[in-house]
Every structure is written in structure tokens, then in C-alpha cells.
Amino acid sequence: MSPLEQLFDSSGPLSRAAPGYRTRSGQILLAQAIEDTIGSRTILVAEAGTGVGKTFAYLAPLLQTQGKALISTATRHLQDQLFLRDLPRLKSALGVSAQISVLKGRSNYLCLYRLEQHKEEGRFGRREDAQAFTEIVRFASHTTTGDISECVAVSESAAVWAQATSTRENCLGQNCPRVNDCHVMAARKRAAEADIVVVNHHLLCADMALRDEGFGELLPTVDYVVIDEAHALADIATQFFSQSLSTQLLGHLARDSLAIGLQHARDAASWPDLCGAIEKAAAELRLCMPGAALGGGMQANVKPNTQPLTNRRIGWDSLDQASKTRWQEALNAVTDSVIAINQVLEVNASRHLELAQLHALSQEMISRLGMFCEQDSDAPVVRWMESSRYALTLHITPYDIRDKFQQEIVKHQRAWIFVSATLAIGGSFAHFLERLGLEEARTLIAPSPFDFQAQGLLLVPEKLPDPKAPNLITQLLDQPEIADLINTVGGGIFILCTSHRSVGHARDWMGRWVIEHPDRRLLVQGEIPRHQLIEEFRAHGNAILIGSHSFWEGVDVPGDALVMVLIDKLPFAPPDDPILEARARWLERQGRDAFTSIQLPEAAIQLKQGVGRLIRSESDRGLVVIGDRRLADTPYGRRIIRSLPDFKRTRCVEEAKVWLKALARV
Ligand code: SF4
Incomplete structure (x- = not known):
């Protein structure tokens, strides 16, 4: 046995770190590849199937190596789990004294x-x-x-x-x-002194994009970088390499200038007029968004910047000429109002620190507005606008992040380890590697120890509604065979939807159903905080949870508390998403097909995440139902199936019912 095999053996030191620990060949394979990558300071991209134990596979080699390591996870919750639970357990099992630290935004x-x-x-x-x-x-x-x-x-x-x-x-x-x-400064100091620092992808990307004072200092000191949940990195990096400006930030500039201007430089200008002009221009800008609540122009009795907008994203290039002119006029008015306050702040900056701070902020806003308004149409970026409930944000987003990522990778000779349960599509990493420019990396698939054929059944019913139907989930649940299936399930059910609208439809349908099934608890995304929903779902044992994208990943419910996952349809990104559109046009200019190069692989990865919620341990059994006939009837659907866990498959609802009944007897 090699030292690494001894370490991961069921009688070895790691067995002290986790109850029920057992040796898994996939875990040893992954740990060995990680140890080699650390030694050679190269790049590894690894997919670790569910149950491999990827966290221990990278933590154990890192804890036994000299040098500084950075671990990045997708969410703050996973950061806390690593810092508070996994790292201390492993440190004590291995008897090492590495200094660990967590750093958040x-x-x-x-x-x-x-x-x-x-x-x-x-x-x-x-x-x-x-x-x-x-x-x-x-x-x-x-x-x-x-x-x-x-x-x-x-x-x-x-x-x-x-x-x-x-x-x-x-x-x-x-x-x-x-x-x-200062707590922020203290956390950064602890991170600078630690052997292992746990961050999240947002912070890692902020560090790379030098997006904060004091940042850009962490990565240069690091010898090894582990990016866990690496499938989420490219989208987060794209966001961080963007330049953005929101009406909310304009509102902050106006309100803070009013308060601080009146307090420290009352005689300098008419602060209410200057600040009111910014608020008014920002409100007018929001109204350029199609579907803005007020339509037309400002209403005299409306408090600026407080009317709800609907969530919407729209690309500058998709606007007609008249709309572009309207946006441009509104942007000019915003720029003029910020320039006006900037001039007053500049003259008065020496009177108080916060006036100087506001001057710097207004200067930066003028520069971002200039970038947005004067963007060269040939630049490899997309200009787009996004409305959320109470704000409108302008973005300039690069649609190709490979160069920026490459610059970081070649800057220092260090090991980079990218790991996730969902990186490969049909065994190929091409999509992931290309998006980040990692074509030279070593790749590895560490197979799951689970017997998916015996543990899971995938049902794509023969009779299914049109996947493009706006009320697909209702049509699906209205089918007596599907309703019957739900009645048969003894344990918990996840209903994973591809849109918030579907969540609403599913909630309405299941709301009526639970009236007749008072022993079942209905939990719906948005009604209580996410972590509380998941805790209640676990505790209840046979609850029904309805959620959209944020529930497709990062949710771990082993045992009978989750025995069925129902997915409404293939999770293709909306084709009119401005970033997707720009990436698609860019690929098409290179003679490539955007559907097979972007939409298909990204939908496959997300579906793999959603389906992956079902089997979380060797003893789990369950059923996945996908209400999209394209999965079974189209060549690309069959390609996607090959990326999913290798469940037994059926199109017969009756067979699925028998399977569920058999589970209940086990
Ligand atoms: S203003 Fe900045 S430096 Fe001061 S306490 Fe707050 S975070 Fe710390």
C-alpha cells in the first residue's frame, strides 16, 4: 500500500474524521492526482461523481504539504462547512497544526x-x-x-x-x-497569515479582477489553488470581469452627498437640488426599460427610484434606433447630474474625509457611464441593462474570459485544481476547458461508488405536454398517472422548476393537493429562507419542496426524506439572454453552432446537478421524473442522458409506480 492508500484506508487516520468512513477507489484516484498536481504545480480538472468524497480527497494532500493554499467554494454556506467542520476534523485526524482561516466578501x-x-x-x-x-x-x-x-x-x-x-x-x-x-481588515490579515484560506468564487474573482482595495494581494502569495464546485466559476468570473453601474448606487451617491454635504459643507452648493437631479435622472433611466411600472415619463407624485420594476435583461444591440436614442438621452442626463455633483465635491473634498470619498465615487461613476456610452461596437463585450425589483443596472460584460483567466494562471507557477461533481458531458471536458482556456490541463473522472442502476430509476413518461407550453408543470401534474405517482411516493419529493413562473404554477397545484393530504408538508421557495426550507424538508421526512435554480444544486438530503425528484423540463437558458446572445453571435462568427457549443452543454450540466440531488448515499433509492419529451425523442436529448447518472430508465409510468411501491417495502 502506498502512503496515500494507507491514509485513505478504512483503518487509516481519515476513518477517525468521519463516521461510517469507508475506502473508495475513486477517492484515492482523485487524491493521488491532486497530490501529483501539487507536486508538479500544474493544472488538474477533475470530475468527482457523487459520493466520491472529493473534499477529503483534496484536503488531505493540502494539509500534508508545505506552502500556502487557497480553497474556493461556490457559496458562503460551503465555506462555513469547510472551515467549521471538515478542516478541523481532518486536522485533528491527521495530527497537523496548519493555520486555517476563512475570508468572505x-x-x-x-x-x-x-x-x-x-x-x-x-x-x-x-x-x-x-x-x-x-x-x-x-x-x-x-x-x-x-x-x-x-x-x-x-x-x-x-x-x-x-x-x-x-x-x-x-x-x-x-x-x-x-x-x-476593523473586522474586514482583521479578516484579511488572518487570511494573509494562514496556511489554508477558504474563500468563495465571488471573492476569488474579485481578487483576480482587483475589484476592491486590499484585494489582488491574496492570490500572489498562494502556492496551490483548489476550486471546488468549479462548474459555477465561469459564470461568476464573467460577472466579475464586467463593469456595472446601478441606479441603487446612484441613489446612494445622492443620499450620502445630501447628508454629508449638509453636515460638512452646507454653504458649498444647493445640495438638495444637486442630489434631487441625480435621483430624478436615475428614475427616468429606469423608465427606459420596457415594461417599467410607470410607462412614459415621471409622474409628479411618485417618489423617485421606488416603483417596483419587473426582472428583465435586455441587450443594447437588440434595441431599435428610437429606443437607443431614448436610452442615450436618459444616460446623458444621468451623466450630467453626476458631473455636476462631482465638481462641487472636488472643490470641497478637503473639508471632510467622506466628501473626498464621495468625490472618488462620483469620479468612478462618470468613468463607468463613459465606458457604457462610448463602447466600441467591435470590442469583445456586450452592453446590457438589467432591471430587478427596485433597481436598474447597466453592465458591460466580456463574453470571452479566457484571456483574463489565462493571465492569472500564467502569472505564478502554482498548482490549480478544479473539481466538481458536474464538469464532463458524456465523458468530455471540452466545454469547461474551452470556457476558461484550460485546454492544456490534465483531466480525470473519479467514478461514483454508487450503483446507480440498482439505486435509481429515470422516468421520461411517454405521454407528455409540449415542452414549450407556458403552463407545462400544471399540464404535467394534471395527468392522472403523474398525480397517481405522487400519491404513491412514501418519502419526500423535490419539484425542480426551470422558472419562477413554473414554481408559482406548481405551488398552486400542490397547494390544492396538500389539502387532501394533510400529513404532507408543502415548502415553497421564497416563502421562508432557503436554509430553513431545506432543514424543514429534511426533518419532515415526506415533505414536498418546490424550487427553481437555487435548489438544483448544493442541497444534500440523504435517506427517505427525498425519494423522488420531478423536473419540469430541460434547463436551457432563455435564448434572448443578452450574454448568451452575444456569446452565440461570437461563436457563429467563427463558424460554430451556438446551440451545441453553449446551450446544450450548459443545460446538460444543470440537469446533471438537478438529477444529482436524488442519490446521496450508498443506501439511497429513488425516482427521477423529467417532464420533457425532448430528452428521449431527440438526438441531443439522448446525448444529455448519457451525461446523467446511469440510472435504470423507463418511459412507463406504471413501471415507475411499481418501483416506488417496492421502495416503500424495503
Ligand atoms: S469604513 Fe472600512 S475601514 Fe472603516 S470600519 Fe468600515 S470597513 Fe473598516
């Missing part, structure tokens, strides 16, 4: 300066915000890390955190009177 740490400012002002529109703020002040008095996830009394998503955390735009950095006890 600045919005995850309390900002003592802003907290104090708002404590003095003490103005809150709603009583619950004032109460939450009091809890935050209490938390600030005893926390040692300032990590807001430790403040149990206030939800991490509470809006009031904006008054107690910083952004890169409003942080005073080295000029801050609280810099010596």
Missing part, C-alpha cells in the same frame, strides 16, 4: 464606522429595522470576528445590514478612524 463583516454613524443618526423608517439595528449593536459589543452570519438575532438577508456593513465605494480604508479594530 466585505458585506459579510460588520463595519464599526458605519454602525457608529447610523447609531448617532438613529433614523429608521420601520420599527422592525430599528429593533434589528439594536440587536446588531448588541452583537457588535461582543463579536470577535464581526462575521454577520454569527448574529443569530438578525437574518443575513435583512436590509438593515446595509447600515452596518461597508461597500468598496463607502469604505474609508486606511483613513478610517476605526481601521485598527
Whole structure:
């Protein structure tokens, strides 16, 4: 036995780190490849099937190696899991003393300066915000890390955190009177001193894109980078290599300038007029978005920037000439209003630190607006606009990130390890490698130890509605055989939808169904926080959870609490998505087919994630139902099937029912 095999043997030290530990050949294969990559400082791209134990496979070699390592995960939740659970367990099992640290984005740490400012002002529109703020002040008095996830009394998503955390735009950095006890600075210092730092992809990309003061300092010091959940990296990197400007940020500039201008330079200008002009121009800009709530122009009695918008994304190139002119006029008005305040802030910047800060912010906004308005149409970027509920954001996004990524990779001779349960399509990594420009990397598939043929059944029913039907999920659930199947399931069910609209339709249908089945609990995305939904789903044992994209991955429910996954249709990205459109046009200019090069592989990876929710341990059994006949009836659908776990397949609902009944008897 090699030292590595001894380490991963069922009687070896790792068995002390996890209850029920057993030797898995896929795990040893992966760990060996990672150890080799660390030694040679090269690049490895590895797919680890469900159940391989990829976390231990990279942590064990890293903990036994000299040098500094950075581990990046897709979410903050996974970061906490690694830092609080996996790394300490493994450290103690291996008897090593490596210093570990976790680093999150600045919005995850309390900002003592802003907290104090708002404590003095003490103005809150709603009583619950004032109460939450009091809890935050209490938390600030005893926390040692300032990590807001430790403040149990206030939800991490509470809006009031904006008054107690910083952004890169409003942080005073080295000029801050609280810099010596600043939690953001302290977390960065701990990260700089640690042997292993756990970050998330957003932070890693911010570091690469030098998107924050103090960033860009982490990667150069690192010898090994492990990117877990690597399938999510390209989209996050694309977002970070973008330049963006939102009406929300314009609103912050206006409101902060008004408050700070009146406080420290009241005589300098008519602050209400200057700031009101920005708010008005921003509100007019929002109204350029097709479908904006107010239509036409501003209404006199409407408070600017507060009317809800619908979620929408639209590319500049898809606008007709008249719309472009309208947008351009609105953008000019925004630029003029920001230039006007910038000039006043410049003259008065020396009167107070925060005026100087606001001057820098307005300067940066002018530059981003200029970039957006004057973009060369041949540049390899897409200009697009996005509306969310209360903001409109302008983006300039590169559709090819390979060069930017390559620059980072060749900068330092270090090991890069990309690992995920879903990277390959039909055994090929081509799509992933091409998107990040990693064609030279070594690739590996570490097979799952699960017996998918025995553990799972994939049903694509013979009789299915048109996959393009707007109410597909309702039509699917209306079929008596499918409803019968749901009645047969003894354990929990996930209904994974491809859109929020489908979530609504499924909720309406299942809402009626649970009235007749009062022992079943219905849990719907958005009704309570995500982690709470998942906890309740696990605890209930036979609940039904309905969710869209965020539930397709990162959810682990072993056992009978989840025995059926129902997916409405193939998760193709909307073809009119501006970034997708731009990438498609770019590929077509190279004579390539956008559907097979982008949409198909990306849908295959997402479907693989969704289907992967079902079997999470050797003893799990279950059924996946996919309500999209294209999966069985088209050549590309059959290609996608080959990427999924190798379940037994059927098109017969009756056979699936028999399978479910047999599960109930086991
Ligand atoms: S340095 Fe920035 S984050 Fe830290 S306390 Fe000051 S303003 Fe807040």
C-alpha cells in the first residue's frame, strides 16, 4: 500500500474524521492526482461523481504539504462547512497544526464606522429595522470576528445590514478612524497569515479582477489553488470581469452627498437640488426599460427610484434606433447630474474625509457611464441593462474570459485544481476547458461508488405536454398517472422548476393537493429562507419542496426524506439572454453552432446537478421524473442522458409506480 492508500484506508487516520468512513477507489484516484498536481504545480480538472468524497480527497494532500493554499467554494454556506467542520476534523485526524482561516466578501463583516454613524443618526423608517439595528449593536459589543452570519438575532438577508456593513465605494480604508479594530481588515490579515484560506468564487474573482482595495494581494502569495464546485466559476468570473453601474448606487451617491454635504459643507452648493437631479435622472433611466411600472415619463407624485420594476435583461444591440436614442438621452442626463455633483465635491473634498470619498465615487461613476456610452461596437463585450425589483443596472460584460483567466494562471507557477461533481458531458471536458482556456490541463473522472442502476430509476413518461407550453408543470401534474405517482411516493419529493413562473404554477397545484393530504408538508421557495426550507424538508421526512435554480444544486438530503425528484423540463437558458446572445453571435462568427457549443452543454450540466440531488448515499433509492419529451425523442436529448447518472430508465409510468411501491417495502 502506498502512503496515500494507507491514509485513505478504512483503518487509516481519515476513518477517525468521519463516521461510517469507508475506502473508495475513486477517492484515492482523485487524491493521488491532486497530490501529483501539487507536486508538479500544474493544472488538474477533475470530475468527482457523487459520493466520491472529493473534499477529503483534496484536503488531505493540502494539509500534508508545505506552502500556502487557497480553497474556493461556490457559496458562503460551503465555506462555513469547510472551515467549521471538515478542516478541523481532518486536522485533528491527521495530527497537523496548519493555520486555517476563512475570508468572505466585505458585506459579510460588520463595519464599526458605519454602525457608529447610523447609531448617532438613529433614523429608521420601520420599527422592525430599528429593533434589528439594536440587536446588531448588541452583537457588535461582543463579536470577535464581526462575521454577520454569527448574529443569530438578525437574518443575513435583512436590509438593515446595509447600515452596518461597508461597500468598496463607502469604505474609508486606511483613513478610517476605526481601521485598527476593523473586522474586514482583521479578516484579511488572518487570511494573509494562514496556511489554508477558504474563500468563495465571488471573492476569488474579485481578487483576480482587483475589484476592491486590499484585494489582488491574496492570490500572489498562494502556492496551490483548489476550486471546488468549479462548474459555477465561469459564470461568476464573467460577472466579475464586467463593469456595472446601478441606479441603487446612484441613489446612494445622492443620499450620502445630501447628508454629508449638509453636515460638512452646507454653504458649498444647493445640495438638495444637486442630489434631487441625480435621483430624478436615475428614475427616468429606469423608465427606459420596457415594461417599467410607470410607462412614459415621471409622474409628479411618485417618489423617485421606488416603483417596483419587473426582472428583465435586455441587450443594447437588440434595441431599435428610437429606443437607443431614448436610452442615450436618459444616460446623458444621468451623466450630467453626476458631473455636476462631482465638481462641487472636488472643490470641497478637503473639508471632510467622506466628501473626498464621495468625490472618488462620483469620479468612478462618470468613468463607468463613459465606458457604457462610448463602447466600441467591435470590442469583445456586450452592453446590457438589467432591471430587478427596485433597481436598474447597466453592465458591460466580456463574453470571452479566457484571456483574463489565462493571465492569472500564467502569472505564478502554482498548482490549480478544479473539481466538481458536474464538469464532463458524456465523458468530455471540452466545454469547461474551452470556457476558461484550460485546454492544456490534465483531466480525470473519479467514478461514483454508487450503483446507480440498482439505486435509481429515470422516468421520461411517454405521454407528455409540449415542452414549450407556458403552463407545462400544471399540464404535467394534471395527468392522472403523474398525480397517481405522487400519491404513491412514501418519502419526500423535490419539484425542480426551470422558472419562477413554473414554481408559482406548481405551488398552486400542490397547494390544492396538500389539502387532501394533510400529513404532507408543502415548502415553497421564497416563502421562508432557503436554509430553513431545506432543514424543514429534511426533518419532515415526506415533505414536498418546490424550487427553481437555487435548489438544483448544493442541497444534500440523504435517506427517505427525498425519494423522488420531478423536473419540469430541460434547463436551457432563455435564448434572448443578452450574454448568451452575444456569446452565440461570437461563436457563429467563427463558424460554430451556438446551440451545441453553449446551450446544450450548459443545460446538460444543470440537469446533471438537478438529477444529482436524488442519490446521496450508498443506501439511497429513488425516482427521477423529467417532464420533457425532448430528452428521449431527440438526438441531443439522448446525448444529455448519457451525461446523467446511469440510472435504470423507463418511459412507463406504471413501471415507475411499481418501483416506488417496492421502495416503500424495503
Ligand atoms: S475601514 Fe472600512 S470597513 Fe473598516 S470600519 Fe472603516 S469604513 Fe468600515
